Amino acid sequence: METLVCVAVWAVAMAMVVASVMWAYRWSHPRANGRLPPGSLGLPLLGETLQFFAPNTTCDISPFVKERLNRYGSIFKTSVVGRPVVVTADPELNYYVFQQEGKLFESWYPDTFTEIFGRDNVGSLHGFMYKYLKSLVLRLYGQENLRAVLLDETDRACRASLASWAAQPSVELKDSISAMIFDLTAKKLISYEPSKSSENLRKNFVAFIRGLISFPVDIPGTAYHECMKGRRNAMKVLKKMMRERMEEPGRQCEDFFDVLIEELGREKPVLTEGIALDLMFVLLFASFETTSLALTLGVRLLAENPTVLDALTEEHEAIVRGRKEGCDAAGLTWAEYKSMTFTSQVTLEMVRLANIVPGIFRKALQDIEFKGYTIPAGWGVMVCPPAVHLNPEIYEDPLAFNPWRWQMQLTLVVLMLSGLSVGLIPKIYRVQQDKVEITGGSKHFMAFGGGLRFCVGTDLSKVLIATFIHHLVTKYRWKTVKGGNIVRTPGLSFPDGFHVQFFPKN
Numbered sequence: 001m002e003t004l005v006c007v008a009v010w011a012v013a014m015a016m017v018v019a020s021v022m023w024a025y026r027w028s029h030p031r032a033n034g035r036l037p038p039g040s041l042g043l044p045l046l047g048e049t050l051q052f053f054a055p056n057t058t059c060d061i062s063p064f065v066k067e068r069l070n071r072y073g074s075i076f077k078t079s080v081v082g083r084p085v086v087v088t089a090d091p092e093l094n095y096y097v098f099q100q101e102g103k104l105f106e107s108w109y110p111d112t113f114t115e116i117f118g119r120d121n122v123g124s125l126h127g128f129m130y131k132y133l134k135s136l137v138l139r140l141y142g143q144e145n146l147r148a149v150l151l152d153e154t155d156r157a158c159r160a161s162l163a164s165w166a167a168q169p170s171v172e173l174k175d176s177i178s179a180m181i182f183d184l185t186a187k188k189l190i191s192y193e194p195s196k197s198s199e200n201l202r203k204n205f206v207a208f209i210r211g212l213i214s215f216p217v218d219i220p221g222t223a224y225h226e227c228m229k230g231r232r233n234a235m236k237v238l239k240k241m242m243r244e245r246m247e248e249p250g251r252q253c254e255d256f257f258d259v260l261i262e263e264l265g266r267e268k269p270v271l272t273e274g275i276a277l278d279l280m281f282v283l284l285f286a287s288f289e290t291t292s293l294a295l296t297l298g299v300r301l302l303a304e305n306p307t308v309l310d311a312l313t314e315e316h317e318a319i320v321r322g323r324k325e326g327c328d329a330a331g332l333t334w335a336e337y338k339s340m341t342f343t344s345q346v347t348l349e350m351v352r353l354a355n356i357v358p359g360i361f362r363k364a365l366q367d368i369e370f371k372g373y374t375i376p377a378g379w380g381v382m383v384c385p386p387a388v389h390l391n392p393e394i395y396e397d398p399l400a401f402n403p404w405r406w407q408m409q410l411t412l413v414v415l416m417l418s419g420l421s422v423g424l425i426p427k428i429y430r431v432q433q434d435k436v437e438i439t440g441g442s443k444h445f446m447a448f449g450g451g452l453r454f455c456v457g458t459d460l461s462k463v464l465i466a467t468f469i470h471h472l473v474t475k476y477r478w479k480t481v482k483g484g485n486i487v488r489t490p491g492l493s494f495p496d497g498f499h500v501q502f503f504p505k506n
Contacts, residue, residue, distance in 0.1 A: 030084060033367050034374030037086055039068060039076035047079025056488040059353050059399055061386050064490075065089070069387060075373060081110045085380040086373075087359075089387030091443035093370055097362050097381055098451030102127065107453060108363035108380055116208075116227060118235075118278035132270055133279060134456055136263070140188060140256050141460045147334045150188070150460065154467045155331040157184045162471050166502040170481040173299060173498045178202075178292040181464060185287035189280065190241060191255045204234040205285060231281070238277050256283070290356045291461045293492050295468060298350035300484050300498060301401045308346065308403060313473040315342045320474055332467060340466050345403040347465050351447035353401060355386040358490035360449065385446050394444050477503045 030036070042048035048064070056062045061069070065087065068076050074090040088094055097105050106126050109117075139145065161180040165171045182202050186192035192201060208230030218225050245251060245261055253259060260276040263269055302309045319336050359382040368375040375381060390398040395405065448455040455461075472478075481499040486492060 030376070032374050032376045034369060035372060036376075037075045037077045037373045038072040039078050039087075041077065041079040041084060045082050047082065047084075049079075049081050052078070052080050053489055056490065057486065058488075059355075059390075059486070061384075061390050062358070062488060062490050065384055065387055074387075075371065080380075080382075083110055083380050084376075085361075085382050086375050087382045087384055089384050089391070090371070091388065094383045094388065094446070094450070095443045096370065097383055101362065101452050104365055104368055105362040105381065106365055107361070109361045110380070113361075116231060117282055118231075118274070120272065120275040120278040129270070129275075130452075133275075136259065137256075137279075137283065137456045139259065141457050143459055146459055146463055151334060151337060151463055151467070152331055153184060153188075154464055155471075157181075158464075158468045158471045159331075162468075162476060162502065165500075166476060166504050170499045170501045172483075173500045174292060174296040174494050175206075175497070177295050177468075178206075178288050181288035181292055182284075186284060187255075189255060189283055189287070190238075190257045201234060201237055201284075204230045204237070205289075206230070208234065208285065234281060234284070235277060238280055242273065242277065256280075286455075286457060287460070291464050293356050294351050294354040294461075295465055296494065296498055297354045297486070297492070298346070298465070298469075299472070299478070299500070300480070301350065301353070302346075303478070303480060305401050308401065309473065311342055311403075312346055312469065315340060316470050316474045319470070332470060337463065337466055340470075342403065343466050343469055344462075345406040346469070347462055348406050348445075348447075349401060349403040350465070352389045352395070352445070353399075354447075354492060355389055355488075356447070356492055357385055357449075358488070359384055360446065383446070383450075388444060388446060391444070475505055477505060479503075 030041070040048065042051075051064045054062075054064060060066070068078070068087070069089055075086065075088050075093060077084065077086050079085065088097070101107065107130075141150075157180055161176070165176060179202065182205070183192075183194060186201065194200070194202070208227050218228060241257065242261065245258065246264075251258065253262060257280060260271065260279065263271045264273065264276060302312070319339065362381045362383070364375045364377055364379050364381060366377045389395065392398050442450070448458040448461075478500050481501050483494060483496040484498040485494065485496055487495050
């Protein structure tokens with residue numbers, strides 16, 4: 001009897017071993033109706049997640065991506081947080097993915113991202129609903145409202161903040177810029193004013209951001225756990241605010257939250273409360289975090305590149321000199337903002353090097369053949385902006401902060417607008433035009449996204465950066481006190497802060 005038990009136990013153990021080996025083999029050798037891109041799916045379930053989140057202390061492409069690009073080429077497969085993903089740094093495939101959204105691809109993010117941003121977040125919505133929400137958001141962040149309202153409010157916020165910082169021994173720049181932009185946008189979105197509120201809403205978003213792109217382990221003490229806790233607290237505030245407003249009959253529309261509540265009150269509303277709350281959460285986050293990171297890195301880059309700073313200062317001092325006497329107090333005008341040619345180039349170079357978004361995710365809706373490879377239906381696709389923005393075949397000396405690299409493209413636009421035949425344009429201009437397109441998302445520039453999901457806050461971000469730079473370079477000098485080092489995990493952060501002292505110019 002004892003022998004039979006031993007044999008049975010041995011048989012079960014062997015069966016489990018065989019099953020595990022077969023499962024591991026199927027994991028690493030998935031079936032596909034064609035040839036999969038080269039690469040490895042790593043360990044079962046875990047995949048290559050640990051390598052993906054490994055820290056990188058430079059502006060360069062992450063070691064995870066760079067090593068695989070060198071080994072496999074511009075298209076490779078991997079697995080992150082339990083899902084097979086095709087990573088692409090191929091310009092043609094990137095463009096194809098963006099152009100075929102809604103047909104062959106749809107917006108998708110790993111389950112952990114969905115948990116963080118909410119099941120009804122705008123990134124997970126498709127078709128009519130996404131276009132409907134985009135149209136609502138453009139009422140606030142579109143060019144018309146920027147010109148009529150937001151430019152003036154941004155101008156006043158930048159003036160006040162810089163004056164306040166100059167009165168202090170030093171400020172931590174990333175946190176200070178975040179606070180400035182959060183207070184500005186939160187007031188437009190939900191009429192939030194920190195001095196009049198018992199809730200420290202930004203504190204919850206700071207906790208949320210610290211774990212946003214971190215290893216997804218929801219255990220007390222981890223960054224991911226604090227991230228989820230920050231989300232729950234922020235959502236609690238938003239839900240309470242929604243309930244109070246919905247119970248207030250005849251309330252006047254004062255902010256964007258009121259616009260959404262009006263939509264919810266229609267006879268046949270398109271929105272749900274869940275979608276409205278998740279939209280507000282994403283807007284509050286996206287409105288300040290991405291721009292503050294790019295601007296903080298930009299200030300560091302300006303300090304490290306005095307030639308760029310001198311050229312930028314000259315452009316803005318010329319704007320001030322061109323004003324009529326007494327008009328400086330009125331703030332920036334839309335015409336002045338639109339005249340900032342070099343500032344526009346500096347902004348593009350800042351966001352190119354900042355690479356705030358390490359990956360743009362989509363999902364294949366059917367088997368897709370591209371350049372001899374098959375992307376199976378259901379697999380994720382990660383377009384990799386850093387690999388695009390730091391490609392030396394497109395951007396000469398890609399890690400250099402060189403805003404003048406964009407000047408050639410602007411010259412080409414002027415030549416073409418003047419009616420000059422493309423055939424008469426010097427070859428170097430035409431080559432550059434083929435390499436880098438300056439407006440919108442493209443094959444070689446996607447700092448603001450691409451395709452149907454081009455960031456609706458792009459124009460606001462550009463206005464914020466330009467306005468801040470205008471007051472910074474015309475009225476202040478600054479020096480680094482400490483910090484300024486960056487870490488990408490893979491999202492950008494300043495682990496030691498970036499402490500800066502500001503001095504008013506005489």
